[in-house]
Amino acid sequence: MSSLYLHIPFCFKKCPYCDFFSRVGSPEQLEEYVELLNLDIRILQQKFPHNSPLETIFFGGGTPSLLSAEQIGSLLNNVKGTFDIADNAEITLEANPGTVSLGQLKGYRQAGVNRLSLGIQSLNDKHLQLLGRIHTADQAQDCVLAARAAGFNNLSLDLMFALPDQDLSSLEEDLSLLLELRPEHISLYGLSFEEGTEFSVRRQRGELTTCGESLYADQYRLLHERMNVAGFEHYEISNFARPGYRCRHNQVYWRRQGCLALGCGAHSFVADGWGERWHVPPDMSAYRQKLQNGQVVCELLESFDRQGAMTEIVYLALRTADGLSRKRFRRQFGSFPEELFPDAFRHQAERLKLVDDSWRYDLQGWLLYDHLISAFL
């Protein structure tokens, strides 16, 4: 395993659309959590010694930028003392623009973070307000400038589309403003109404209008075209990179390679055999108690058989522009994908293209991905 994920399940304020495992945290809770994570790192390495150097480290959340530069530094020092880290490792931290200062960003950079992923979401104040964000468009733009001033030359920006009452021209304006910030990487997420969120309740009450299928498709195509013209490679359904700036950490997930994940609510993948998924239950008091007793906190969630591994490989690979390699698939499973899934390939012949001996969806295929992929599951 050559990747490490650290989950920070705290936010300054919960956004009404988000169902990620996180809750509002006080400075005292954050301080305690950093100590628990440091314990987690040591115990895990004692019980499951890990030898190959880490190629990617990712602080995700929640909002990792609620932690100070000193706290991130202490976690990274502990990781460095416990694991080998490759010289050119990608070390990403997710940040909410409403939670960081120039000094803090400089501190992250000095601590070893070399990639920032900023949750911009929109550059339109009306939409930011609707999304319940804690920052304005000006603050989000200033945050990008501050990140550059702090020495970050690998920035990823998140933008949401398909927002209530968002038309094509307002999305185009958002994207133009985002591109003016010259990021290396952009993630574009269509707003989804997740069960249990305030947004989903408001939608059921008829208080929020949802983006219809045809407008969604127009918005997705517009984003794809504009990003292409701007020199970005559309390398995964929701992700775009300038040449050489794909997110190495997320590629580990899509390639179904191993990733060790620490922290309350985190999920690890062990690539031995057909693969195993482990998780740390999202229960902070159980997390605290087990660590204080010196116990391992992760539990086996799923052990894959051949069929399960095959399905997941197809599911993940078809999200990417690299697609599903026929040769690699045959090495793993003894037959080509079109031999094992003949009906799906026959019905989707128009959407599945063979490029460099890999199967991949065209743009329309990605647009219909949730529907099409069910034929392989």
Ligand SMILES: C[S@@+](CC[C@H](N)C(=O)[O-])C[C@H]1O[C@@H](n2cnc3c(N)ncnc32)[C@H](O)[C@@H]1O
């Ligand atoms: C962990 S957050 C990013 C960092 C930080 N917490 C923030 O919000 O600024 C990951 C990203 O998921 C996306 N996201 C979360 N909930 C979503 C939803 N319901 N629909 C679409 N995108 C969503 C947002 O774009 C967000 O930036």
Ligand code: SF4
């Ligand atoms: S979008 Fe980010 S800041 Fe908002 S609740 Fe989700 S993780 Fe927290």
